[in-house]
Amino acid sequence: MTVEAHRHGTEELCEAGLGLYARALREGGLAGAEAAEAPCLIDIGLLYPAVDDLSRLEPVAPAVALQRLLRASADRIAAERRREQRLADVFEPLFRLGGQNTAGEDSPVLRIHSNKERTSRAITEALAEGTDELLSIQPHNGLIAPPLHVQEAALERDQAFLDRGGRVRALYQHTVRHSPVVVARYERLTGDVSARMLDEVTERLIIVDRAVAFIPANADRSLALEVRQPALISYFVTTFDRLWRLATPMHPRAVRQPTRGGITPRQRAIAALLVEGHTDTAIADRLGMNVRTARVHIAKLAATLGSESRAQLGYLIGRSGILGPER
Numbered sequence: 001m002t003v004e005a006h007r008h009g010t011e012e013l014c015e016a017g018l019g020l021y022a023r024a025l026r027e028g029g030l031a032g033a034e035a036a037e038a039p040c041l042i043d044i045g046l047l048y049p050a051v052d053d054l055s056r057l058e059p060v061a062p063a064v065a066l067q068r069l070l071r072a073s074a075d076r077i078a079a080e081r082r083r084e085q086r087l088a089d090v091f092e093p094l095f096r097l098g099g100q101n102t103a104g105e106d107s108p109v110l111r112i113h114s115n116k117e118r119t120s121r122a123i124t125e126a127l128a129e130g131t132d133e134l135l136s137i138q139p140h141n142g143l144i145a146p147p148l149h150v151q152e153a154a155l156e157r158d159q160a161f162l163d164r165g166g167r168v169r170a171l172y173q174h175t176v177r178h179s180p181v182v183v184a185r186y187e188r189l190t191g192d193v194s195a196r197m198l199d200e201v202t203e204r205l206i207i208v209d210r211a212v213a214f215i216p217a218n219a220d221r222s223l224a225l226e227v228r229q230p231a232l233i234s235y236f237v238t239t240f241d242r243l244w245r246l247a248t249p250m251h252p253r254a255v256r257q258p259t260r261g262g263i264t265p266r267q268r269a270i271a272a273l274l275v276e277g278h279t280d281t282a283i284a285d286r287l288g289m290n291v292r293t294a295r296v297h298i299a300k301l302a303a304t305l306g307s308e309s310r311a312q313l314g315y316l317i318g319r320s321g322i323l324g325p326e327r
Contacts, residue, residue: 017041024059032057044069111226112217119214119224120150126208127161134161135240137171137205139288151181155188162191170195171243174266175288177250186251196247199269200286202239210237263322267301270294271317 013021017038024030024047032055041047046065047057060068113119127134146154158168168189174197176182186195204221206214213236217223227233263271266287273283284294298313305320307313317323 013044013046014038014040017046021046021059024057025062029056029058031055109226109228113224113226116222120153122224122226123206123214124157126212127157130161130208131164131166132209134158134166134168135205135207135237136169137201137203137240137243138176139173139201139204146181155185159189159191162189162193167192168194169244171201171240171247172197172250173201173288174199193251194249195251196244197250198243198247199266201243205236205240207233207236207240262304263301267297268322270297271301272323274298275314275317275323
């Protein structure tokens with residue numbers, strides 16, 4: 001067992017540590033190397049170097065160890081009480097200023113979270129209280145994987161929600177369907193989890209139990225708006241459900257989108273934006289791909305339809321019928 005794998009609370013005694021401490025009491029001590037298996041024994045002062053042999057560790061009497069740990073716990077509680085009193089003293093004059101201009105605890109609110117850490121914490125708290133359903137829309141983000149600790153925290157949070165009987169439905173942009181982060185996520189989550197994909201999705205959206213939603217509050221998504229207004233929540237849920245019905249399943253069972261007349265689903269999506277007059281850059285941004293990939297698709301589309309110019313391509317798309325009702 002490594003020290004990294006052994007980490008726990010600074011005043012906790014793990015099973016391995018308890019076993020070694022009991023043996024040290026029975027035998028009068030341990031070789032110093034043996035304590036490496038449970039460094040908590042030294043950290044919380046249950047073992048100390050012998051005076052006559054520094055390579056050997058001797059145990060502190062259980063009564064002394066317990067008294068020391070209880071005293072540390074009491075000191076910590078007393079410090080927390082003093083902190084509570086300081087906060088009460090600071091807020092006491094502010095209570096007299098609060099009146100009709102402040103929202104009550106139970107009022108519908110719109111709350112801004114000023115950075116990604118606070119947003120993540122608010123989502124975690126909402127999920128910790130949730131029991132029913134998590135709906136999310138995850139648009140293209142440049143395929144930049146979040147840090148590993150962020151991924152792990154999100155997995156633990158969502159798995160705990162699933163373990164309580166919750167249901168997860170997620171919508172992704174088609175371009176992330178093979179992303180290692182997305183694939184790994186659904187390989188590890190267990191429970192009632194479904195994911196679907198669309199060529200285009202709306203902005204990021206997270207809804208917990210149809211009671212609270214989180215949406216971006218600025219262009220780079222560094223700010224988030226927490227919404228608890230029932231009418232807005234209902235609107236978000238309706239939007240999600242309509243997009244969900246249009247989407248193609250990707251988990252737990254993927255469905256392959258059909259190719260029609262040699263034109264792939266991606267090329268049909270590009271064709272629709274071409275006839276609307278969008279530039280290559282705008283098409284790439286809408287569909288969550290880089291401009292080079294978009295141009296490759298456009299070139300293949302032009303070759304399939306026999307187009308020799310951009311203007312002719314738009315005409316041939318319209319005449320081909322590939323943007324018909326089946327799209």
